[in-house]
Amino acid sequence: xxxxxxxxxxxxxxxxxxxxxxxxxxxxxxxxxxxxxxxxxxxxxxxxxxxxxxxxxxxxxxxxxxxxxxxxxxxxxxxxxxxxxxxxxxxxxxxxxxxxxxxxxxxxxxxxxxxxxxxxxxxxxxxxxxxxxxxxxxxxxxxxxxxxxxxxxxxxxxxxxxxxxxxxxxxxxxxxxxxxxxxxx
Numbered sequence: 506x507x508x509x510x511x512x513x514x515x516x517x518x519x520x521x522x523x524x525x526x527x528x529x530x531x532x533x534x535x536x537x538x539x540x541x542x543x544x545x546x547x548x549x550x551x552x553x554x555x556x557x558x559x560x561x562x563x564x565x566x567x568x569x570x571x572x573x574x575x576x577x578x579x580x581x582x583x584x585x586x587x588x589x590x591x592x593x594x595x596x597x598x599x600x601x602x603x604x605x606x607x608x609x610x611x612x613x614x615x616x617x618x619x620x621x622x623x624x625x626x627x628x629x630x631x632x633x634x635x636x637x638x639x640x641x642x643x644x645x646x647x648x649x650x651x652x653x654x655x656x657x658x659x660x661x662x663x664x665x666x667x668x669x670x671x672x673x674x675x676x677x678x679x680x681x682x683x684x685x686x687x688x689x690x
Contacts, residue, residue, distance in 0.1 A: 506641040507638060510636075510639040512635075512657035512660070513634055514580075514581070515653070515654050516635075516657040516664070517580075517628065518571040518572070521564045521565075524564050524611075525561055528560075528561050528564075528608070535561070541607075541608045544603055544606075545597075546594070546601050567587065571584075577639050578639050581635050581636040585629060589629065592622060592625045595622055599617060599622070604617075607621055607668070620671050621668075624668075
């Protein structure tokens, strides 16, 4: 279980770090993120810059807490709570038909969709598995650590680019509807 915890901490840490950097660089990214928050349900009358600042600060705290074995469980718990809040907000936005853009990792403007619920659900599963692994006792061998860390980082890249990966397949016409050259459609 130690390797699951290590891989999970790496995955969640890289995802949250990517989210923080994407929302803060370039400087205009934070303003765009704050503006996108205004389009979410329940945000009328709230200060979107303050909410955006709280989200970015919490994401940064998760990343920092995951760097140490002594604070990893707190980081995973905080990540779980934040991800659950994201799921609730995204589900409410989809239910109300809000066309808010997902600025999860900065400047992308893909509208919120079910794929964002799926990605956050997967992140919750990873966070939960990492927490169970971290809570268990067990030592990790160096060879296992050398596999767990790249596995976590690779998983993070898959989830960070989840929209792009799904888009590669979702935007393709089906084979049955494709027109074959030389044959009428």
